[in-house]
Amino acid sequence: MKQEVLTFIKKHQLLRKNATVLVGVSGGPDSMALLHFLLSLEHEWNLNIVAVSVDHQLRGEESLEDLRYVERICNEWGAEFVGASLDVASYRKKHGIGTELAGRELRYRFFEQQMELYQADFLALGHHGDDQVETMLxxxxxxxxxxFFNGIPVHREFSTGYIIRPFLCITKEILENYCKENHIEARIDATNFETEYTRNFYRHKVMPLIKEKNSNIHMTVQHLSETLSEDEEFLRKEAEKMVDELVDFQGENGMVTFHAELFKNRAQALQRRAYHLILNYLYDVLPKDLSYGHEEQFFALLQRKEGNAQLDFPSALKLENSYGRMTFYFAEHHEDPNLSYHYTLDIPGKLKLPDGSTITANFAEKNTEQNTLSYIFSSEQVKLPLHIRTRKPGDRMSWKGLNGSKKLKDIFIDAKIPLSARESWPVITDDEGKIIWLIGLKKGQPTSGLVRGATIHLLYEKGKN
Structure with missing residues (x-):
């Protein structure tokens, strides 16, 4: 066994000489074998080894005795020991999570504290090949x-160093034989045999059947886990590049936008990963009810080419495809009454809108060049003062060459403006409520020829939010 594990350690560069190594020890055969094995390398590798052990206070005196047992064995073997009793039940109740997750969070928090205290290089854990197979199943x-189809990592960054798992290359049976050969008496947690726990079901009901067909399944699955991890890392990096190139993150209002056609031009594998990167950006914690069904709905929405369509995702997240422009946003941000506004526009004057955009009004001596974001007209064509506001139900406007008037709603549809942008779109009116400029879309007054009265020049600058 020793040579097999050493080969695995060297292949994955799990240890180095002169390192400080914390070893997570529960008192069970896996962790006891790991502590014994690493202590056998202590002098040759000049390792500083510290056993860290946790009592989760879930089995009363029995679990406390496990902690005392580990401390006693460490004294016999000459290993430094650090232990702690953690109130998992209270933590679980306080945070409304499962017992297993609560135990894991508290345990790793303790491990992290000890890593920092000892400035340790590695935290070694006793997961073995059978654990890997169970996890993948x-x-x-x-x-x-x-x-998300990944196994237990051989190593990963953690606190001041790395978590390492040197025993992923061997089976539970090999570890148990190692304990027998080295007269290691481990403590057994009786709950390990209760098949109502998911992992125990696979361990006792499924694994024996698989091993009948492939006794080397632990190495097969370990190789699968490693290659999948390598492939996934490459694809994730490529997806990150794709997101950087195509996706616009508007951090202050929690909105994400991109062009559907450009997104669809990338490989499907990258599209899928980019979708998940966007969700990870938007959600602080991914909702439990977010499923692959939502992913399928997203890709169906992505294919839509005409009109507006929306999806409702968990936690009030909305997805919208508006004429090929995809938008992710949280409903509460865009239904906030603060998005509606109405201000008087002084001349001269400059006004900053809630989205960070600005509108500047000045009197000009003569007509100057204008574009879609600027507007020049005579003061005699309007009733001052001017107002800038968001749209109202039934809003209509007219312009040169149009017979009658047209609803703002229809103008937005014609211009393929996303639903999420319409409620905060700036509208300029005169004091009688007549719409004279739907900024960036339509100008309601003639813009050519000489007119009497002072010339008013409006300039709109879009915010950077």
Whole structure:
């Protein structure tokens, strides 16, 4: 066993000489074997080894005795020991999470504290090859995306160093034989045999059947886990590049936008990962009811080419495809009454709008060049003062060459303006309520020829939010 594990350690560069190594020890055969194994390398590798152990206070005196047992063995073996009793039940109740997750969060918080205290290089954990197979089987039964079909990592960054798992290359049986050969008496948690726990079900009901067909399944799955991890890392980096190139993140208002056609031109594997990167950006914590069904709905929405269509996602997230422009936004941000506004526009004067855009009004001595974001007209054509506001139900406007008037709603539809942008779109009116400029879209007064009265020059600058 020793040579097999050493080969695995060297292949993945899991240890180095002169390192400080914390070892998570529960008192069970896996972690006890790991502590014993690393202590056998202590002098040759000049390692500083510290055993860290946790009592989760879930099995009363029995779990406390596990902690005392580990401390006693460490004294016998000459290993430094650090232990703690953690109130998992109270933590679980306070945060409304499951017992297993509560235990894990508290345990890793303790490990992180000890890593920082000792400025440790590694935290070694006793997961073995059978654990890896069980993990992959459980992922297969509930994961519909290859991005999340991953196993227990051989190593990963953690606190001041790395978590390492040197035993992923060997089976539970090999570890148990190692304990027997080295006269290691481990403590067994009786709950390990209760098959109502998902992992235990796979361990006792499924694994024996699989091993009948492939006794080397742990190495097969370990290789699968490693190659999947390598592939996923490459695809994730490519998806990050895609997102950087195509996606506009408007951080202050929690909105994400991109052009559907450009998005669809990329490989499907990158589209899928980009979608998940966007969700990870928007959600502080991914909702539990977010499923692969939502992913399918997103891709169906992405294919839509005409009109406006929306999807409702968990936690009030909305997805909208408006004429090929995709938008992700949270409903509460865009239904905020503060998005509606009405201000008087002084001349001369400059006004900053809620989205960070500005409108500047001045008197000009003569007509100057204008574009879609500027407007020049005579003061005699309007009733002052001017107002800038958001749209109201039934708003209509007219312009040169149009017979009658047209609803702002229809102008927005013709211009393919997303639904999410319409409620805060700036509208300029005179004091009688006549719409004279739907900024960037329509100008309601003639803009050519000489007119009497002072010339008013309006300039709109879009905010950077």
């Amino acid at each position: 459980m992922k297969m039964s509930r994961t519909a995306s290859s991005s």
